[in-house]
Amino acid sequence: MTVLKKILLTGGGSTGHVAVNLALIPKLRNLNWEIGYIGSKNGIEHELINGIKDVKYFAISTGKLRRYISIENLKDPVKVIKGIRQSYKIIREYKPDVIFSKGGFVSVPVVLAAWMNKVPIIIHESDVTPGLANKISMPFASKICLTFKDTERLVPKEKGIFVGPIIRNDIKNGSKERAMEMCGFHDRRAVLLVMGGSLGSNFINQVVRDSVPRLMSKFQIIHICGKDNVESSFNVDGYKQFEYVDSELKHLLALADIVVSRAGSNSIFEFLYLNKPMLLVPLSGKASRGDQILNANSFQQLGYSRVMTEEKCNMGTFIEEVNFLYTNREPIIDKMKQAPKKDTLEDIINIINDFTRSR
Structure with missing residues (x-):
């Protein structure tokens, strides 16, 4: 060559x-x-x-x-x-x-x-x-x-x-069946995927784990926690934790009905490409230059996402937003499909x- x-x-x-x-x-x-x-x-x-x-x-x-x-x-x-x-x-x-x-x-x-x-x-x-x-x-x-x-x-x-x-071309070829095997899921409840960024988010991790018992009646939950953030004692059927997922993320995204995530640009555009309605919890201005807040607000204005600040995010408001997003996912998906790709x-x-x- x-x-x-x-x-x-x-x-x-x-x-x-x-x-x-x-x-x-x-x-x-x-x-x-x-x-x-x-x-x-x-x-x-x-x-x-x-x-x-x-x-x-x-x-x-x-x-x-x-x-x-x-x-x-x-x-x-x-x-x-x-x-x-x-x-x-x-x-x-x-x-x-x-x-x-x-x-x-x-x-x-x-x-x-x-x-x-x-x-x-x-x-x-x-x-x-x-x-x-x-x-x-x-x-x-x-x-x-x-x-x-x-x-x-x-x-x-x-x-x-x-x-x-x-x-990434790789992200487009996920298999729902492979994701079901990875997570050990067996029923047909909706799937909520939670991502806290490549290093994880202690804030999001805690809110999610507090909310799991009340979300389980409607959702199976995939939780990407970040390195060393898996809580081994928190073992619930229908709730699967991963430290970090690389090449197999495409499978988890294929299975997900909705996504909760930080608002890093690369991730949210991949969710948009795959038509995955998202609840974005951007890094606060105290922990960053505020770029994720701007990214998240831009997507919300275009109708692709819901946004919740850390200051307003607790177990009650988080559960309410997740349920609202899932209930209203179809209009969001329609807008995502109209986005230029x-x-x-x-x-x-x-x-x-x-x-x-x-x-």
């Missing part, structure tokens, strides 16, 4: 900062690209990417872009400088035609090193408002791919390009190709 071009992907810190790259890899591989990935040594990107066939993983030192006071903030500049040096060397030796960055704190040293090496940089932004890592990286980028149309006003006009959401992955590939050709 003749390798035509080389690309280095980067992004990490959460599944959302890796999912787009995971979707791109099969497409790039089919086009005979040589693919490398720069990530952290111990982040979730290492877990998800390292070991993928035909993808060479490079680990670098990274800091963390915190919005709170911590002694670790004093150490991070040293880690970032080390990461820039490591990335610079990797890029010089690998000689990529282009860098594709999904964001997250690991991407900043890579983008800076790519700019120093005069390699074109394409950034992808999933949320309505750009994340801190992407804000730092934007001045060095050649092009910024946007998921939300509204984000165009927040990025340099000559760099921003609206492409829409990227949906295109192959954004192909658009991204074309943008990548344009920059490699111009180079």
Whole structure:
């Protein structure tokens, strides 16, 4: 097989900062690209990417872009400088035609090193408002791919390009039967799927477990809790817990009638693509920059979801919202079916190709 071009992907810190790259890899591989990935040594990107066939993983030192006071903030500049040096060397030796960055704190040293090496940089932004890592990286980028149309006003006009959401091909081929086996479900009650993000949510986990006894008359419940958050003593027939689900998530989504989730952009667009009515409980402004709140409100305005803030979420209101969502799911599904759905992955590939050709 003749390798035509080389690309280095980067992004990490959460599944959302890796999912787009995971979707791109099969497409790039089919086009005979040589693919490398720069990530952290111990982040979730290492877990998800390292070991993928035909993808060479490079680990670098990274800091963390915190919005709170911590002694670790004093150490991070040293880690970032080390990461820039490591990335610079990797890029010089690998000689990529282009860098594709999904964001997250690991991407900043890579983008800076790519700019120093005069390699074109394409950034992808999933949320309505750009994340801190992407804000730092934007001045060095050649092009910024946007998921939300509204984000165009927040990025340099000559760099921003609206492409829409990227949906992994794998997520489209789930099997309800496989999910029934995974969960040990046997009856035909409706299925409620709860996801708290790749790291889980203690807040959502507690509200769900408090609500299980009252929800069980109507629902079987799949609860993705996050690493080390499975409550082994909480063993109820029709309630199945998972720490984390990767390739088999498509099966659980195929089985779900409705979904409760945080409001990360990649996840909610996949729910939209699959026509799964959703109750979104976004991260509060105290724990984030408020991006999930904007994502959730955007979907609610379009009629794709219900939204409940953490401040208003307790066992009683949660049960009420879940029941309301299920009862009124059909109008929501109708609106979801009318949403534009295109192959954004192909658009991204074309943008990548344009920059490699111009180079």
